[in-house]
Amino acid sequence: MQSNHHDITIIGAGVSSIFLAYTLMNHNEHVSIHMIDLGKELSERTCGLDEGGICTCEGVCSKYIGFAGLGKSEGKFNYTNDFGGELGRKIGQQNTLDLMREVDNILCEFGGDTIHSYSTKNEKLSSRGNEAGLKVLSTEVRHLGTRLASEIFQNMYEVLKARVTFSFETRVEAISKKGNAFQLKSTSGQFTTEKLVIGTGMSGSNWLKEQAASLGLFPGKTRLDMGIRVEMKGDQLQSILQDTFETKLKIERDSFSATTYCMNPQGRIIHKHEHGLVMPDGQNAREEFTPSANLNFSLFVPRYFQSHDEAMKYSGDIIGGINQGGERIVVQRLQDFKFHINTESLEGNLIDPSLKAECGNVREEVPELYGMALIEFFGSLETLIGEPIHPDTLLYGLDAKFHEPKLPTDENFETDISNLFLIGDCSGETHSLSQAASSGIYVGNYLGGTFFQ
Known part of the structure; x- marks a missing residue:
């Protein structure tokens, strides 16, 4: 050498x-x-x-x-x-x-x-989003x-x-x-x-x-984005996706902001491995597999920690706890999430899960902040699309996006x-x-x- x-x-x-x-x-x-x-x-x-x-x-x-x-x-x-x-x-x-x-x-x-x-810009949608309490991010x-x-x-x-x-x-x-x-x-x-x-x-x-x-x-401080990955009916967001392949929505409240990430119409959910953790990730329909009848995305809530170690420990404790030493990911029906009850089975569920996950109680395994953000977001989203989010919508815990200090x-x-x-x-x-x-x-x-x- x-x-x-x-x-x-x-x-x-x-x-x-x-x-x-x-x-x-x-x-x-x-x-x-x-x-x-x-x-x-x-x-x-x-x-x-x-x-x-x-x-x-x-x-x-x-x-x-x-x-x-x-x-x-x-x-x-x-x-x-x-x-x-x-x-x-x-x-x-x-x-x-x-x-x-x-x-x-x-x-x-x-x-x-x-x-x-392609462009996700849509002036009419942006105006409707503002009225529903959502900012439509374009790119x-x-x-x-x-x-x-x-x-x-x-x-x-x-x-x-x-x-x-x-x-x-x-x-x-x-x-x-x-x-x-x-x-x-x-x-x-x-x-x-x-x-x-x-x-x-x-x-x-x-x-x-x-x-x-x-x-x-x-x-200095380190940012960490975490949130629940959602899998819903493929046509649930048709009214806001008809002119674009995807859109990105942001909700802001005094205690948090949350943004949709990696929206995949007709996509599937797959395992993502990062930092020794296993998370639900979205795979785009353009990849080589049969398109699904569903749409999926994560709703990320950013938080700032005093150090990178603190951020990694926080994510490791929560997601690692869900993983239970393996590749376990927990899934729950939206209706069960709202009523604080366990999902026992997905047999007969309208939305057929694209990822094999363990039925359970996302609300109990995920910090309250991320569940609260999702419910608030769904409330505004229902106003935007003019219909309720289907109760068989699936919620997976927990996705994350890591940032450098x-x-x-x-x-x-x-x-x-x-x-x-x-x-x-x-x-x-x-x-x-x-x-x-x-x-x-x-x-x-x-x-x-x-x-x-």
Whole structure:
């Protein structure tokens, strides 16, 4: 193993890092770029979870770790400031929208234009939503799907590898700064770099916390979204979905706000594995399976914790308690939920469950906040659609979306340590593929424009 020096080193090979590297190489043909990732290159990322089985990986799971990161999963790019992160607040709303347009142009360069984009914007629905006490969040969407997303990122990899030095299956064990350069000790040898960018996403949260502490950087509050996943009649929301593939609704009260997430008309519910927890996740009807007669989504309520450890303990206690050491997920009929009684069986239920879950009492196993938010939301939703939510609607406990603790960075994503940058979800500013990619382009433009001045 040999020591290598580069102008810019990027730790993590997820979406934000890919768009950063692509932007850098287009800015300057002489800058040397090194990308390090704990996982494998895209063509080698296979896991039993991809086929609906169990994880077959040794060490880190290739479903979540490796080139393209979570961009390989569903490839859903939402171009909006309404949700998906706070990038617009950091660098400006219009600037963010312009960067998202650039993200989409790049995706289309590599084959994304074979799938048409669509818009969820609906002025009439927004007005009706306001009257019902709901905010209708809108977005432009390019939903690539797993297969096309993988093809696009493989195409990008073929271009990048001509200019970028990759170190896959490599763990960075220590980072130190000596003079104006960073020294990286890794399982593939020693590296030095003038500028260091970290884009390790959610999967690298524990690693980043350790490395940041060793450098004297300490995060602030951590956001955690949790909520009940709902499976309802496929036509229950037809009156608000007739002009769009999906919509995103938000309810705000003094004690909470809640937003629908991952709405899947004709979709199924599958197991999601993250941080050692098992949760109900939505699978889009565009994936390779027979469409269901149902619609599913999660209603997420964000909460902020003083530390990442506190957030992870909270989610682990609740969801881990539901899992009971295995893959258990609890399901309850809406009617039973309302009347505080156990669901004993789903035999004869109008909504046929797409996920095999254990009948029980979601209300007893999930903190009151999430059940209260759901009931309040359903009340407003019934006003919006003009009919009651069917009592056989199914409620699954409990889904979650994890966020990175936010380390302080300036307007260029530079930390308090000179020439150390954070991009994508690990910056705490982005929570979506589109905003993560945009942050990569943004920092790429900054570094590309300043590196040789």
